[in-house]
Every structure is written in structure tokens, then in C-alpha cells.
Amino acid sequence: MRTAHTVVQVRAAEAALMATVPDGTLMDRAATGLATACVDFLGGAYGVDVLIVAGSGANGGDALYAGARLARRGARVAAILLNPAKAHAGGLAALRSAGGHVVPEDEREDAVARADLVLDGIVGIGGKPGLRPEAVRVMELVQRYDVPVVAVDVPSGIDVDTGETPEPHVRAAVTVTFGTHKVGLLVDPGASAAGVVHLVDIGLGPYLPDPVVESLQASDVAALLPVPDRTSHKYTRGVLGVVAGSDQYTGAAVLAVSGALGGPLGMVRYVGPDEPARLVRARWPEVVAGEGRVQAWVVGSGLGEAPERAEDVARALAGDVPVLVDADGLRHVLGRCEGEVLLTPHEGELARMLEVERTDVTARRLHYAREAADRWNATVLLKGATTVVAPPSGPVRVNSVGTPWVATAGSGDVLSGICGALLAGGLSPLDAGSMGCFLHETAGVLASRGGPIVAEDIAAALPDAYRFVREAGDAESA
Numbered sequence: 085m086r087t088a089h090t091v092v093q094v095r096a097a098e099a100a101l102m103a104t105v106p107d108g109t110l111m112d113r114a115a116t117g118l119a120t121a122c123v124d125f126l127g128g129a130y131g132v133d134v135l136i137v138a139g140s141g142a143n144g145g146d147a148l149y150a151g152a153r154l155a156r157r158g159a160r161v162a163a164i165l166l167n168p169a170k171a172h173a174g175g176l177a178a179l180r181s182a183g184g185h186v187v188p189e190d191e192r193e194d195a196v197a198r199a200d201l202v203l204d205g206i207v208g209i210g211g212k213p214g215l216r217p218e219a220v221r222v223m224e225l226v227q228r229y230d231v232p233v234v235a236v237d238v239p240s241g242i243d244v245d246t247g248e249t250p251e252p253h254v255r256a257a258v259t260v261t262f263g264t265h266k267v268g269l270l271v272d273p274g275a276s277a278a279g280v281v282h283l284v285d286i287g288l289g290p291y292l293p294d295p296v297v298e299s300l301q302a303s304d305v306a307a308l309l310p311v312p313d314r315t316s317h318k319y320t321r322g323v324l325g326v327v328a329g330s331d332q333y334t335g336a337a338v339l340a341v342s343g344a345l346g347g348p349l350g351m352v353r354y355v356g357p358d359e360p361a362r363l364v365r366a367r368w369p370e371v372v373a374g375e376g377r378v379q380a381w382v383v384g385s386g387l388g389e390a391p392e393r394a395e396d397v398a399r400a401l402a403g404d405v406p407v408l409v410d411a412d413g414l415r416h417v418l419g420r421c422e423g424e425v426l427l428t429p430h431e432g433e434l435a436r437m438l439e440v441e442r443t444d445v446t447a448r449r450l451h452y453a454r455e456a457a458d459r460w461n462a463t464v465l466l467k468g469a470t471t472v473v474a475p476p477s478g479p480v481r482v483n484s485v486g487t488p489w490v491a492t493a494g495s496g497d498v499l500s501g502i503c504g505a506l507l508a509g510g511l512s513p514l515d516a517g518s519m520g521c522f523l524h525e526t527a528g529v530l531a532s533r534g535g536p537i538v539a540e541d542i543a544a545a546l547p548d549a550y551r552f553v554r555e556a557g558d559a560e561s562a
């Protein structure tokens with residue numbers, strides 16, 4: 085499991101750890117990990133040009149100490165000091181004694197043009213969102229000369245606790261973060277600005293409280309996946325009721341059922357108009373049409389806007405089994421929910437539910453997913469490149485495994501099916517949503533292999549994703 089903590093939590097843990105170790109130990113560990121990550125990124129240190137952009141805080145100090153290590157390994161290291169009078173004294177002395185030098189103001193452009201790598205040590209967890217004009221000017225040069233950036237702890241300028249990027253910020257190829265992930269590294273748009281995130285262990289673990297954000301890895305998903313045993317039969321494995329599709333949107337019914345059958349359940353019941361029911365049974369003869377006992381419901385994909393379908397949603401929500409509500413069904417989730425409910429909007433649907441602009445949801449994904457979870461007393465899965473799954477209380481899950489090829493019509497219908505299958509298998513809305521998303525995106529990766537796919541391909545690859553996750557879990561725990 086990847087976990088992320090707030091700045092306040094990190095600062096408290098650092099203070100507790102620092103009281104137990106000699107001065108400078110943490111920065112030493114951070115700088116060592118950072119230098120190693122730079123060498124890995126560059127494929128070596130000897131003869132490369134590394135340019136440090138350092139602010140006045142400890143984040144700049146980390147970058148300068150790492151620069152000293154790289155210089156000792158044969159790199160040519162230069163530093164742009166954004167505030168020379170307040171530069172980190174220890175870091176600067178270390179860099180100078182290792183042979184690094186400070187770039188004079190009129191040579192900054194040359195230094196950027198020459199660099200193989202820029203180390204962003206402008207601000208870390210002490211930074212307010214945004215960059216001061218001088219930092220903006222330097223980073224514009226870095227962008228113009230297309231120099232890859234390794235961010236120290238966080239890409240400077242993002243809102244570290246939310247992942248929001250309302251102002252200018254650094255875009256990194258790699259972010260080397262210390263002690264624990266920061267929330268803004270796992271949630272978009274901050275996550276996109278961070279690039280590949282590499283965690284350096286500085287010994288913070290025992291001092292960290294429960295995280296505010298978590299991200300399941302294959303072994304976590306594997307540990308939670310229901311697997312039948314010798315005593316299982318179709319009813320103990322779970323029966324899912326699917327209320328999806330309409331005469332207008334027949335495909336949604338087939339795709340939601342396809343997603344469900346790619347999950348670990350025993351049986352699917354389809355409830356809907358004659359035409360989609362006929363198509364579902366033609367494609368999947370094992371599906372039973374009509375009402376009956378179920379362990380969970382999926383309602384909403386392709387229901388259309390007919391008012392009578394509102395009753396289908398209300399009936400499922402009034403029942404005593406978990407319910408997933410997707411797409412058109414979300415229009416009919418009126419008051420606070422009772423029982424176990426998973427809502428799966430994309431950004432446009434969540435914007436409509438909360439009566440805000442879609443661009444606001446894009447900019448503040450964590451904020452609005454949490455707000456909706458609180459307002460509807462339900463777990464809210466906000467779809468996208470980094471999916472956010474916010475329960476009414478407790479840590480939020482995010483998923484960044486996947487491929488943009490999954491963004492294809494009907495893909496969300498398949499997602500509703502696989503998440504519903506996991507609900508029917510007895511998992512909580514939080515687990516079902518976050519595991520379903522992981523399996524759905526993994527299926528997308530396996531089906532796509534870098535090329536275009538359609539929603540049916542994702543559904544067809546779900547059993548492979550299931551096997552892949554179980555094997556990866558076995559390998560990680562071996």
C-alpha cells in the first residue's frame with residue numbers, strides 16, 4: 085500500500101524522529117536517496133551537467149547536499165540560488181567543497197541550456213502554492229530548453245495537501261519524496277506534475293499516524309480478492325442485480341453485465357426493458373432475466389432520462405443490500421443515502437450533482453469527491469486518470485495504475501459491472517470501488533498493450549487482470 089500524509093503529519097513525525105538521531109541525519113538520508121535517484125535517472129553521474137535550482141529552505145538544502153554527492157561522483161554541478169543571501173549554508177558549503185559552483189545571474193540561460201538534468205529544490209512541504217516570479221523565469225528557461233526535472237520532495241508550486249495547481253508550478257519527470265508520499269503526489273493535477281514518484285525511506289515510518297490517502301498496489305488487491313473454495317456455490321459467491329440500459333442505450337446493459345461477469349461473482353440477474361434484456365441474453369446465456377434475490381445492485385448505466393427509471397434507482401437504494409449508482413442513475417440520488425452505497429460519477433456528472441462547473445471539479449478532485457461523499461453519505465468514486473475513491477469517513481483511496489486508452493465509450497459501464505461484482509462478493513464500497521478500478525485499469529493495460537481498445541476489450545481482459553493481480557501479489561509476498 086502506498087500511503088500519503090499531510091504536511092502537518094509529516095512535520096510532527098519528522099520532529100519526533102529528529103529528537104532520536106544526531107543533527108543533520110534526516111537531510112543526509114534524504115540527500116543520499118536523492119543523489120542515487122538522479123544517478124539512476126541519468127544512467128550514471130560521470131561527466132553529466134546537473135543544475136540545481138535552490139530556494140532558501142531545507143528543500144534547497146537537500147538539493148545542494150545531493151549536488152555535492154553527484155559532484156564527488158564526477159558530475160559537473162552548478163546551482164542557481166533564487167535567494168543567495170538566504171541559501172542553505174550547510175548545503176552550499178558542501179557543494180562548493182565538492183567542486184560545485186554558483187551560477188552568476190547573467191549566466192543562467194547558458195547554464196540551463198547546458199544542463200542534462202535540473203534538480204528542483206525551490207520549495208518543498210514549506211511552500212505555498214505557486215512560484216515567485218524569479219523561480220518562474222528560471223523554470224521557463226528549463227521548459228524552453230526541454231531539460232528533464234527531478235523534483236525534490238514535491239514539484240515546487242503544487243498545493244502539497246490537495247494536489248491542486250492553481251498557480252505556476254514545476255513539471256517533473258521524476259519526484260523523489262522523503263519519508264512518506266505527500267497527498268499532492270497521488271492526486272491530480274498534482275500527480276501529473278510529479279511524474280514518476282520515488283519514495284526514499286528516511287526512517288519516518290514508526291512516527292507516522294494513519295494516512296489521509298492510500299493507494300492499493302497489486303499485492304493489496306490480491307490480498308482482498310475473493311477466491312472461491314471447495315465449499316463455494318453460486319449463491320455464496322454472490323449474485324449481482326444489474327439495472328442498466330434502455331431501448332435507446334442497449335449497449336450499456338451488455339457492457340455493465342460484461343464487466344460484472346469478469347468479476348468474482350456466482351450469477352448476474354438482469355432487470356430492464358425487453359430489447360436490452362434480449363441482447364444481454366443473446367451475448368450471455370448464463371444471465372437470468374428478472375427480479376430475484378441479490379447480494380448487491382448496480383443501477384444507472386444507460387438508463388436514459390425517462391422518469392419511471394427514477395423508481396428503479398429509488399427501489400434499489402431503499403433495499404437492504406449494497407448499491408452502486410452510475411451515470412444516469414446519479415440524477416436520481418436525491419437525499420442522503422443509507423446503507424452501503426457506491427456512486428461512480430465522472431467529472432461532468434459530479435459537477436452536475438454538486439451544481440459546480442466541470443472545470444472546478446477537474447481542478448479540485450479530492451475536495452469535491454470528499455464533499456460529495458459527505459453530502460450523500462456514500463462512497464464516491466470520481467473517475468479519471470487518477471481515480472479518487474472517497475468514503476464518508478476515513479482515508480481516501482486513489483488509483484494511478486492504468487492507461488489513457490481506457491478512456492473510451494462504455495468503459496465506465498464495464499467499471500460499474502466489475503465494482504458491482506465485488507460488492508456482491510461481500511466487499512465494502514471502498515474496497516469494491518478501489519479494487520474494481522485497479523482491475524479495470526489493469527485489464528485496459530493488458531488489452532491495449534499501447535494500442536486502441538474498445539470497452540468490450542476491457543471486459544474481456546478482466547479475467548486476465550484478475551490472474552495478473554493474483555500472480556503479482558504472490559510474487560510481492562514471496
Ligand SMILES: NC(=O)C1=CN([C@@H]2O[C@H](COP(=O)(O)OP(=O)(O)OC[C@H]3O[C@@H](n4cnc5c(N)ncnc54)[C@H](O)[C@@H]3O)[C@@H](O)[C@H]2O)[C@@H](O)CC1
Nearest residue numbers: 098110111114141142143207208209210211212214216237
Ligand atoms: N524537516 C526535516 O527533518 C526534513 C526536511 N526535509 C526537506 O525540507 C523541506 C521542507 O523545508 P522547509 O521547511 O525549510 O521549507 P521549504 O524549503 O519547503 O520552503 C520554505 C521556504 O520557501 C519560501 N517559500 C514559501 N513558499 C514559496 C513560494 N511559493 N515560492 C518561493 N519561495 C517560497 C519560504 O519563505 C521559506 O523560506 C522538505 O520538503 C524536504 O525537502 C528533508 O531534508 C528531510 C528531513
Ligand SMILES: Nc1ncnc2c1ncn2[C@@H]1O[C@H](COP(=O)(O)OP(=O)(O)O)[C@@H](O)[C@H]1O
Nearest residue numbers: 430467468469487488490491493494495496497
Ligand atoms: N486518462 C485516463 N487514464 C486512465 N483511465 C481513464 C482516463 N480517463 C478516463 N479513464 C477511465 O475510463 C473510464 C471512463 O468512464 P466514463 O467516463 O463513465 O465513460 P463512459 O460513460 O463512456 O462509459 C473510467 O473508468 C475512467 O476512470
Ligand SMILES: [K+]
Nearest residue numbers: 204207236240
Ligand atoms: K521541490
